[in-house]
Structure formats: C-alpha cells, structure tokens
Amino acid sequence: MDSSDKTEHFVQQLTEHQNRLYGYVFSLLGDRNRAADVVQETNLVLWRKIDEFQPDKPFLSWAFAIARFQVLAHVRDQKRDRLLLDSELVATLSDEAQRQAGQVDAIREALRPCMQLLTPTNRELIERRYFRNMSMADTAASVERTVGSIKVALLRIRRQLAACVQKRLAAEDS
C-alpha cells in the first residue's frame, strides 16, 4: 500500500468512525461543545500518528485508545470548569462507553422509527431540544410551557425512546 492509498484509507476509516468517537466522548463528558472539541483533538492526534496506523489492524480500538487519553487529559486540564465525571469515573466507564459507542449508528437507525411513534407534540419537543439544540428555557418558551413541565415531559419521552430503541436493537439481533 503506497502512502496516498494509506492516507485515503486512513481518512475513510476516520470518517466512518466519527459518530462512534463522538458517542464515546460525549457519554463521558456529557457536553456537546466539549465533546466536539475533544473529538477534533483526537482526530488531530490520530492524524499526527498516521505512521502508527496499520490498515490491517482494527482502526476503532486504536482510535478509542487515543480518545480515552484525550478525554482524561481534558478532565485533568479543566480544573476550574465543572465536569460531570471525575477522572476515576471516566476510567471506570471507558470500556462500557466504547462497547456502546460501537452501536451508535444502530441506535440512530432505531431512533428514527421510534421517533415516529411519538405524538407530534412530543416529537417536536425532542427535535427542538436535541436536534436543534435549543436551551430548556427556549424550548419551554417556544411551546408556551414552563421549564418544569418540559423537564418532566422530556424525562418521560426519553424513557419511552430508550425502551423503544432497546427493543428494536434486540429485535434486530434475533
């Protein structure tokens, strides 16, 4: 494999696994912007280490190892800003997060039909809050409801979606 083939293969792999990397990093940081930053840093480190890239070895485990290190580094450096998890929990959760992040595309696929089962009002809430990243307050204001009632609704809808997604994933495996 010459170097341009290798680069192409690398880019293809990196592109293909972006969603999984994002799923992994987000689940540990719980913050959209930080997760996007850390995924970018991870991409950059992977690119710098392209010499270590072995096309015949699983790309994802290599990328996850780098991402894990980047998340830990981010947690270490963010002394002042509040974080969801401490480094001990990040380390404990890492394996589980990698396992589940491998499925993030299957979860997305399962989500689409599950979204269709929601009432139009509930679907709209999810779309505003998560797809369009509106704040709780804006979401609440846009549907003329209180933040408290939106929170209760989102909790219930998310539970419903989670149950539906799990069922679909299980049905697919059978």
Add this chain to the structure above:
Amino acid sequence: MSTEFDELESLLIDWESGSLDEQGVARIREILKPNAEARSHFVQMQMITAAMQLETDAGLAPPLSEMSGSRSRQTLAELTPNCQSLATSATSEQTRRVFSTSFWLVSALSLLVCVLAGWIVYSQFPDHSDGLVKVAGTGDLSARDASREATSHGIALVTHLVDVEWGVDQPALEVGDALPPGRFAIQAGHAQVEFFCGATVIVEGPAELELESATLARVHSGRLRAHVPPAARGFALEVDDMTVVDLGTEFGLSVSTDGANVQVFDGEVELHRPSNEKRRLSAGQSVIRSADGSYRDSQVTPETFVDIAGLESRAEMQRSARYERWKAWSDATRRDPRLIAYYAFDQAGDWERRLACSNEPTNKELDGAIVGAREVEGRWDAKRALEFKRPADRVRVQIPGEYSSLTLACWVKIDSLDRWYNSLLLTDGYDKGEPHWQILDTGQIYFSVRPVERTQQGPRDFKALSPSFWQPSMNGKWLHLAVTCDMDARTITHYTNGNVLSRHIVPDEQMPSATRIGAASIGNWATPTMPDAEFAIRNLNGSIDEMAIFAAALTADEIKEIYDHGKP
C-alpha cells in the same frame, strides 16, 4: 434500584440544561461509583442523547458511515468545493470554532480538515441545515398531518374514473381518494363522485366544480347527472345566482358559457333564484337559464347524461381493457431471460395450495407452497391474490442459484402497517448475499443484503431505508413496490408506483460479492434459528398480487413500464 435510575435520569436532564448544582454532580458520581448497572444505564442514556444530537444531519446527507464509502473514493478536487460550501454555510463564529486550531491549515492537512470540518458543521450547527433538506422525521410529520387534515376535511369520495384526463393545475386523483372542499376539474372522461351526504354525481369532462360542503357544490362548467336518494334530500348545486335544490330524485345539469340546463328525470327539484322566487320542476321537465338570466322551458334528454349503470359498464370495459393490457405484458415478460422467478397469480381453477411459477419455459421446482394465506380477488375479477392476514400466513419458495444484481417487484394491497416489520419477501434466516425486503410500521421501505456470513465478523449490512411513503389514504389500494440492487453501481433504489422513492449508495465493503435467495417466504419471515414455537409476528397485513424477481437491476423506465402495464 429503579428509583436510583429515575434519580439519575432526572439529574442528567438538569445537567444538560446547565441547572445542576455541585451537590447534584456529586450525587451523580455517588450513584455511579459503586454500581455497575447504574453505570451501564448511564452510558445508555448518554448514547441515546449523542445519537439524537447526531440526528441533526439525518436525512440531510447520508449518515457519515454511508458517505465515507462514496466520498473517500472521490478525488481531492471533488471533495474540496463540497467542503467549502459546507464551511461557508456556518457563521463566522462557527467557522472560527471549527478552524480554531490554525496549524490545521497546512496544505497536507487540508483534505482531512475539510472532511472533519464538514462533519463538524453538519453535526454541530443544525440551524443551518433547515433550509437544505428536512430531517426525515419532520418531513414525514408534515406530510402525515396534511393527509390527516385532508381526510378529516373530506366531503366527498371519488368512486369511479373512466378515461379521465386531469387539468393542468389539478393533481391526478385515484378511485377511493377523499375530496376536500375546493376545486375539482377534469378535462375529459367521466368521474363519479359520492358526496358524504349520500348524493352521487357523475361528472362529464370538460368540467369545473367548486366543492363547498358535503351537501353543496358550485358548477362552473360541465355536464353532471346527480342521483340523490331520499337520505340525501336537500343536496344542492349552484350555477351563478341559481341554486338547484334536490328533493330526492335524479336530475341532469349542463353548464356552459351559453347558460345552464336543468333536466329532471325522476322526482322533483326546486330552483331558487335571487329574486327569492322558487320554482318546482318535476320528472320530465327541463329549464334553460340563458347567460342573460332569462329562463325558458325545453325538452328532457336523459340519454345525453351518463347514468350510474352506464358509467359502471364503461368502468367495467376500462377494467377489462387494463386487464388485457397487463395480460399481454405478463405473457411477454414470462420469457424475459433475466427472470429468476415470476409469480403472476393468474392460474385458473383450484390452486391446490400451490403458487405456480409463471416463468417460461415452465419450471415446477420454483412453484411456491401456500401456507395459510387465503385466495382473494386480485387487481381484476379475472385474477386472484393471496391475503396474508394471520401471523402464520405465507408462501414458501425455494429459489436456487447465485446472482449478481437483483430487482424485486410486487403489487401489494396493504390493510395496515401494524407490525414492526411487515414482510414482502425475506430469505429464511439472513445469511451472506441474502436479501430482505420489508416495510416498517413507519411506512419506510427497508431493503438489506448481508455482506458476510452470519458467523463471521465484518462490516454490518447496509440498510437501505426509504423515507416513509405510506398515507392512510393508500389503505386498501393496490400499490406497486419495487427495489433494485445494482452490484456494479453499488446502488439500491426503492420505487413506489413506478417512481423513484429513494436511492442509496452502498459502501464497497457492505456490498456482498453475490446474491442468493434459496429458501424464502413471500409475505412473511421464517426464522429457522428459533427452535421453539415462538416467532416474531412479521406477516404482511394485506394482500399480494404478482411478485417478480429479476437477476438484474431494471432501469427506472422498465419499472415504470411494469407499473403502467399493471395498474388496475
């Protein structure tokens, strides 16, 4: 335990909204540290949140995993402009964020940056995606709501269409469509419209009407025959300033620029004029209202207005003409060398629980075994269909051989999409090269072929999931569905009623080297992997009339031809 899960979920919502205090964060950590189940649950919730955030670009562009296959094969030159258009769609603030690490922009990295920037723009800034393409879910939502509204606002039903030509700005309607209030116009032919009040009107084109309510229509032009049973008494047609109110009868009305002619064939009608003057017309009477507003009597000519029986016989002639057209097409197609198996559902007499394969030369080995499914009327009286109503109903087939590209096509009447998976044609189990073709409860058509052996690790199968095509108004109508899987172009294309519904590019590694069918079911799925008596309910709640499998990816024109020659 579950109360801790509930607490965790609630705390996470607060965290996401930025309203969680120090104690809250500490509480999350306290729940997670000693409890592996809680940690797994936590990751599950987070992964769904991440998946929802990634949904931002769903339907916009193919998901990244699908894009990578085609994109990475493009040249740098092709990718770069693509990237620029993405990057420029972000605001400067966002662009700054994306490119904040300026040393990325060294030339060797530009491609990588480009690809990644594209991804970041897509996934991070959903607001800019609104104008491009709607997210599949929301697109369907509006389409669905519109249809729901149209149905609930419907005031009449189209029950016959014979040789109808539609006007330029009138969308083509089908028999069984509900009509909302508004304009109804045909250029030529005859349409039978049943108002919800019970009145039946036969409209001869060219004609233009304004449907006002379930009991009232305004006629601008055309020739109509109204049949009004006692229950629908009071049904009225308006022409200019004249109103024809029916008192339970049958009458004709023809309207042109010269004026209007009302003829009563049976019973009585009342003419209301602006002068508040009413005039009763009874059977055998006819009145012409000239363009200048004057009235005069004339002769009744019932034979010039097509009646219900006459239209029924014309419709019957049209049906048999269409059947003959299908028959001629079908007879020719049986000899198509690309056919793997073709089930025309046209055997006469007792089927003996066999679904004969119609390929020529005949090959009885390809005959299907009917299990449970009931014979019902097909698209025409002259042929039949099979109804897969009960969970076990199916047709078993055994189709040997290895193939390259495939086309599957069938005529289907769906009663309801009430299963998660509503089967069209599925191979038993799901092994390398085997296609699965089904409809989700959401109305999305789902076609997939497994790229590697079931036991082998490797790329996941590519799921070609169409946007939702299903409308409640399609209930009980014959629809033509087709899917082509083109191995060379690595493209899967879904069709409904002869038109492309969606096209999907399959990444190289997800496309198997060959396809095969082997043991399979029509209208259901058999899972040999489950030895116990339990099975997932995946039968098609509806009927199938005709199923064709070709060892080639038919062109869009060929699919259109199948539809045009087969529509009832």
